[in-house]
Amino acid sequence: MKALKADTFEPRLKVLNRDQAWAIHEAALEILGKTGVRMEHRGALEMLLDAGAESSEGGWVKLPASVVEKALESAPRQIDLYDQQGNEAMCLTNGNAYYGTGSDATFTLDLESGERRRTVLKDVANFARLVDGLENMSFAMSMANPDDVPVESIYVYVFAEMVRNSSKPIVFIADSGNDIARIHDIACQVASGEENLQRKPFLLNYSEAISPLRFPQNVMEKLIFCAEHRVPICLPSGSNAGGGAPVTLAGAMAIGIAENLVGLTVHQLAGKGAPFLFGPNCSVLDMKSTVVSYGCPEWSLTQAALADMRDEIYGLPIWAFAGASDAKVMDAQAGAEAMFSIVTALLSRANLIHDVGFLEYGNTSSLEMVTMADELVAMSRFFTRGIPVNQETLALDAIQRVAGGGPGSIFLLDDHTFEHFMKAQFLPRLLDRSRYDSWNEAGAADLYRACNTEARRILSEHQVAAKPDGVLAEIDRIVKAG
């Protein structure tokens, strides 16, 4: 008998063919060569001009393809992020996907009352601790734009709060070259020095250019700071179809990619070989409400397309979103939209996937939504592993034993079941499959309530690895020195 074994095909989504990928790339280069960009940071502008870009009227600068292509060559193809203890956590390359939360929500759903209210610093702590306690959440973002801290140091407070409440990698926001330096000081404290931090970074900065094609001073300060200090960074713009970009998805991607290529070019000129996470945000501006949608199929489609372009052209790890919704409460719409983006992000092998747990087009964060998404990620991971086909999984022996066995033989009782069921099946923890009567007797909780209960349990029971008192004291000092 021949060996029953085959390589496992892991389901993979592809949405662009080779010609489409290259056509979008060529269009991006044409935008940079013909229209150019508005570079408002003098240092960055000079770097670009020295590298061969041409200045044109009104502060615009045009970039020939050769300048951009050099940056694509020198940027690393893999970014490794560590946890705050220095253990390997996220290897951002090729098909590896990691999920985490989002930043700067104005509101949150209160865990006690369920009401939508303005976010405070305590919410940052809760989200960071929840992420720390959830298996499928790999990194923390603030999920809040707290109302109770000085606004000029808001991102320093928020970063310190995440450090105090999580050991996982942190994706952080800063305002300019000033606060990013203070945040970097805190990170150096956590990692015991800048050298260690560079060797094992646990943080990644998220900054944004302004679509269409505008690069403000403060944004470039952060980009150059990160390049010089080897802090990984991504610089997506809001090239949302119909908003900062043309309404058609190909054009929105072309402009978003063009903007990313400018960011990458400045970045590599400021710090050759420094880590840069590639990718624009190409959602849509909703044609009725004018919100940028977080539940639309278009954003999932453009990031799947970006993953194809990564594989075809860029080779750089990419930035993505999932697990968010435009729904105002965690309802069926929230579940449907969250699952759609979560499973497609994984199927298209996006690398760093943020915004998990957002409601109301990113305006409201929800601990319950993050908790639900954790389970949806587990479900999606199960699906994308495919169906291993080998002697053990074909289970011909078990079939022989049970089918050919005497009366009373059932698979449930067979050793093969006992040995394999944990891996062979997806075992949900929150999605309810109980029989009606027992569900009803247990309080008839829907998924929102189940997630609320689970989030409360994690927040009360989960222990975050403690940081040394000296480090915490230094962090306090840096925060207050602002």
Add this chain to the structure above:
Amino acid sequence: MNDFKALSEAISKGDINKAVAETKSALEAGISAQDILNQGLIATMNEVGDRYSKGLIFVPQMLRSAKTMQECTKLLKPYFQEGDVVSKGQVLMGTVRGDLHDIGKNLVSMMLEGAGFTITDLGVDVAPEIFVEKVREVEPDIVGMSALLSTTMPAMADTIEALQKAGLRKKVKIMIGGAPVTERYAQKIGADAYGSDAGSAVTRAKELLGIDRSEE
């Protein structure tokens, strides 16, 4: 009452050529510019605004109607004399200091214009002292401020303070908006109104100036 059915339909559909032709023939027929403006153009834009608010049409359709209306308004301008009331109100618009985002602000400006307001757009990154200078110069009824970033929101408060110090605060109504802005924040910094989106900005602006639909 004049018949503006064809003009109204052309504006609703965003057919610029047709609307312009209809406006010209209305003028040639001796209908007053004021009537064309109020009964033809603004009345139609109010209907278009209503249809948008009810979710019956999409933003690009509404904006195209507004653009069509503006093209028609241009033809009327030579017929107006000083003292004619042709505007619902003067609005000074700008994205505040430190903030370069302008999509939201532009959308609000466009919709206010469509509703019959006159807009002076100061652009982005507008410092408090520029707002003060322009309030003196333009003497607007409303100052509209926009911010997308939580870090630039305080510039709204700074601007209000600057207007206060210059003794201009009581001469204007102040309206704010932008992603991180809330009703509570508007109250906190002493703004007169908060618009959660472009549609409600128009409603708020009308409320601020006491413009009643029955007067239209």
